[in-house]
Amino acid sequence: MTKIIDPYGSELVEDYVKIIKDFGLDSFNPKNYPNPNRLMRRGVVFAERDMKLVLKAMKDKKPFYVLSGIMPTAKKVHFGTKMVVENIAYFQKQGARTFCLIADLEAAAARNISLEEARKNALEFQIPAYITLGLDPKKTIFYFQSENKDVIKLAYQASNKITLNEFRAVYGSADPPRIISALTQIGDILYPQLKERMPGVIPVGSDQDPHIRLTRDAARRMRDKKFFLPSGLYHKFTPSLDGQIKMSKSKPESCIDLPEDIKKVTKKIMRAKTGGRKTTEEQKKLGGIPEDCIIFELYKQHLIEDDKELQDIHNKCKKGKILCGEDKQNCCKLMTKFMDNLHKGIEKAKKEKINLVKFKCL
């Protein structure tokens, strides 16, 4: 069992150790979390930042919040989004006030998407998808950035707390859409504290940590506001089907969209990198290497909920009792089921009444 729940139990060990060190994060320990979810139990959630106050609030049943944003650029999401939503849902179940904003202003600034298109995408796809992936529509506050004047005000107030050079250091560039988007994210992340100061956690992929660091800097410098500094929870990437660290739409043959035509997905899975040996004989003799296997990583991160079932596959693979061909067939079967459920769930969730906040004017 150790291999599976060890946060660094994969070929990607060094990358994630380096992220923890470079960003000044703490290692994640599922023992500190009541009823840890699949991602937490299996070390897919691998790091955290300043989670003490959130954990204390959870324990003491005091107010805290969890927050994430929807980028409404197209009618699809990714496995990374799925993990974010699952971690939001985790904290929601632990009592967190849950905020889910639609980043329509950022989409307009950074991606040149019209606000109307962004609105349509969010209402017809992302919000139902997030609900399907685990958010409770009754307990989640959804809002559009462009309608939330308090977020805008915070963004402007934050603008003189971060220098151009800091933007450049954090993001590598500082073009105007990037700056205005980053300031708006600061506004979004701190917004839930306007009515009541409380700790909050932002679950992200580790590449999103710059936003959290920047928001913490801005919050610290807005002294009179006395904001709690937002905490972070970090999950590993879902690897690319060719074995690279992160699945990316820049390599469509190694990337699975949610949703995507299952025939196409099946073809991609059948070509995925595995931890198999050079020959069948060798594999039967030495066993496979699940730690180096994208199929096993898909099971671990997304497709197999039951720990025992996962451990069983792990053991059989190690002993050479499963060969990669049949394993891929199994993966396709599970993926088909997942895509099917996602599709049906979205259609159902579209009819769900959502908690879309309409902001009143001052």
Place this chain on the structure above:
Amino acid sequence: MTKIIDPYGSELVEDYVKIIKDFGLDSFNPKNYPNPNRLMRRGVVFAERDMKLVLKAMKDKKPFYVLSGIMPTAKKVHFGTKMVVENIAYFQKQGARTFCLIADLEAAAARNISLEEARKNALEFQIPAYITLGLDPKKTIFYFQSENKDVIKLAYQASNKITLNEFRAVYGSADPPRIISALTQIGDILYPQLKERMPGVIPVGSDQDPHIRLTRDAARRMRDKKFFLPSGLYHKFTPSLDGQIKMSKSKPESCIDLPEDIKKVTKKIMRAKTGGRKTTEEQKKLGGIPEDCIIFELYKQHLIEDDKELQDIHNKCKKGKILCGEDKQNCCKLMTKFMDNLHKGIEKAKKEKINLVKFKCL
């Protein structure tokens, strides 16, 4: 009479010729404008940018707009503001739809003024002052930036139309508050065209032309929006009492605030630079030099409405029939009257019903 109505009829000739050349402006000709106001008649308004369509709309009684912003940082304005308001009032009388925004978001970003303080300043001081200086409260649309989501949306949409280097080239710097403020100004300037595309004019001091150039660039690049490019009308600065080109609060002894305690103002006026000769004898013999005289400039720009009265002083000065001492006394008298009227006007205007737009949510 020529001296007075010649746009370059002052010691500052070269500076303003250079501005026209450097910024690519056109010289202003009052003959193109029906019933030109004091500033226009006397060459204080000295340049314009792309006014053809506005003039045509004025002539044809077609829709056009005039717009300016209020920076609600303190409970005072300046002679520069007074000129802007007088030029807005001119176009308002010619039928322009008139927009006057309160730049509370910019004040928060660039000046670290709280939105509450900005709101208070605007309602208690700037709006009544603008009304006193000439705006028709019934015909002017006032709004707070922080309440106008359409302006915000335009700002975000404009963010990918201007590069960081362009900001730097136009403003000399590109710190985040400057960028977010400039984007918001673009939003403000184009906002009146959202409901109906129409030409518009922004009356400014010539140091404010960068905003207009930047907005024209952004509007041109937002092709699908088909905005009219905003036009500009430029007035000279009110000179510093010590003779420098622009009155500035950085030299309080040479700067007059509106309003300011008249005793202090009187002292400052009595020390102002004049176009007087070295001795009384010389002045009586050779005459004074009104073109080099701050007192005369104050008459011309602000204190004497009647052209004949101004010309009369000009002639007498040239002939050595007025000496600087008595002239300063006269200036103090006129300034006292002006300050008194301003003060009374503001108190009265505070009770005026204003057209403060409350924006509805989407």
